Amino acid sequence: MTQFHTATATASTPVGGLNSGLFEGAQREIRSLRDETIALTVEGLNLYYGDTPALKAVTMQVPTHRVTAFIGPSGCGKSTLLRCFNRMNDLIDSCRIEGSINLKGENIYARDADVAELRRRIGMVFQKPNPFPKSIFENVAYGLRMQGVKDKRILTEAVERSIKAVGLWDEVKDRLDSNAFGLSGGQQQRLVIARAIAIEPEVILLDEPTSALDPISTAKIEQLVEQLKEQYTILIVTHNMAQAARISDYTAYMYLGELIEYADTMHLFTNPSKKSTEDYITGRYG
Amino acid sequence: MESKHIGGHYLQSYDTELEEVFNHMLAMGELVEAQLRNALSAFITSDLACARDVADNDRRVNTAEVLIDERCTEILARRQPTAGDLRLVVAVIKTITDLERIGDLAESIARMVIRNADSERPRRQLLRELETMGQRVANMLHEALDAFARSDVDKALEIVRQDVDIDNDYEALTRQNMTYMMEDPRSISFMLDISQVARALERAGDHACNLSEYLIYLVKGRDVRHIDIDQVAAIVHDQRDE
Secondary structure, rough: OOOOOOOOOOOOOOOOOOOOOOOOOOOOOOOOOOHOOEEEEEEEEEEEEOOOEEEEOOOOOOEOOOOOOOOOEOOOOOOOOOOOOOOHHHHHHOOOEEEEEEEEOEEEOOOOOOOOHHHEEEEEEOOOOOOOOEEHHHHHHHHHOOOOOOOOHHHHHHHHHHHHHHHOHHHHHHOOOOEHHHHOOOHHHHHHHHHHHOOOOOOOEEOOOOOOOOOOHHHHHHHHHHHHHHOEEEEEOOOOHHHHHHOEEEEEEEEEOOEEOOOOHHHHHHHOOOHHHHHHHHOOOO | OOOOOOEOOOOOOHHHHHHHHHHHHHHHHHHHHHHHHHHHHHHHHHHHHHHHHHHHHHHHHHHHHHHHHHHHHHHHHHHHHOOHHHHHHHHHHHHHHHHHHHHHHHHHHHHHHOOOOOOEEEEEEEHHHHHHHHHHHHHHHHHHHHHHHOOOOHHHHHHHHHHHHHHHHHHHHHHHHHHHHHHOOOHHHHHHHHHOOOOOHHHHHHHHHHHHHHHHHHHHOOOOOOOHHHHHHHHHHOOOOO
C-alpha cells in the first residue's frame, strides 16, 4: 500500500473551515529586491583576463539572508563573479577589474580595503572538498587560530558549535583528532563549511559545492544551505538547475560574461522574461 | 500538429515526449468534440443508435485522460521541466480534466436519450434554440482546440469573451422553456430534459473557456482565471521581452 511521507491533512485532522483564513492571501507574491535588505551591491563590474573580457558591466544587488544562485553555461563568468566577492581573483596576475562591489556600504576594492578581513567576512567553499591535512578539530579551529585565538575553551566551543551547525557532530564527535582525510567526500564538504562558519562570516560563497557528491550528501548540503541562510547570506554557483530551483530565493542567469536575467527563483524557472534564459533552463539550443 | 512551444531541446527524446502528450491532448479534444456533437444530434433527432455510440465511447475519453495523465507524470518525474515546458505539462494536465468533464456531459445527454427511448418524440421546432446553442458550444470547443494547436492567444481571448454569449443563450432558453411549460403542462417532462441538456451545454462552454485560459497561461505565463476580462485582454496583448 502506498504510504505518504507526511500526513499533514487527513480526514481526522481537518485543515480548517471556511473561517480558518487558510487560503487568505495564499497567492504567492513574486519576491522583489526592493523589499530586501541588501548585503552586496555590484556596480558596473568589468573583469578582464589579459585583454579578454570575462565579466561585462555586471550590476546587481545580493539580498541579506537569502540564497542567491548563479547559473549559466561553462565559461559564462559565474565562478569568476563569485570569486570577485572575496577578491580571489587578485591571485591571478593577468586579471584586471573595473567597477565596484560594496559589502554593506564599503567598497571591497577600495585601495585601503583589508583583504584578510574581507575573507573573514566572506567565506568560500569550493567544488572539491579541500580539508587541510590536519585533524577534524584543527580544520575547524584553523581560522580562529589564524585570528590569534589561543583559549582552548573558546576554540572547543567554536568547533563544536560549527560542526553541530553543519549536522556532522554525531558522525565525528568521537574522532575529532583523526585526520580529516578519513572522512567521506560529503562529510569533508560539510567539514569545510563548518570551517567557513567557525569564524562567523556574513556571507558564504559556494562554488558548485555538491558537484562531486552523491545524492544523499547533496541533499544534506542542500538542507544545510536552507538552515544557514537564517544566519548568513549565501551565494551559490551551480550547474544543477534543479538544485538552483530547489534551494535558492533568487537566481541570476549569466551568459558570455553578462548578467542576462536576475529574478525571484520561482519566477525565473516558471516564466523567465528573456528567451535566452528560457532556452538555457529548458535545455534548448538558442 | 506541433506547438511552437515544444521543439528545439538538445535532448530530442524530450521533444518527442512533449509532442506526444500535446498531440494526444488534441486528439482527445477531437474525440470529445465529436462526442458532444453526436450527443446533441442524438437528442435532437432521438437517434438511439447514435446515443448508444456516445455512451460507449465515453470509455475511450476516460482512457485517454488516464493515459495522458500518466505520460505527464512521467515527464515531470524524468525531465523536471521548467519554464514553457513546465507550463505545457501543467496546461495539458488541466486541459484533459476539463475535456473529460465535457465527455461526461455528452455521455449524460446520450444516456437521457437512451432512457427516454420509448417516450413520445418532441416537436422539432422546440429544439431549434437548443440546437443553435449546442452548435455554438461545440464550435467554441473546436476553436479552443484550434487555438491550442496554433498557440493563438488572441483567439483564446475571443473564446473567453464568447462564454458570456453562451450564458445568455442558456438564460434565454430557460425563460422560453418556462413559458412553454406554463402554456402546456403536458410538455413539462420533456421541457425539463431540454433544460438539463441546456445546462450541460452551458457547463461545456465553461470548460471550453477554461481551455482558453490554460492556453493563455501556457503562452503568457500568467494565470488568468477568475479575473476581469479586461485584465485578461491586457495580459494577452502584453508584449514579451525577448
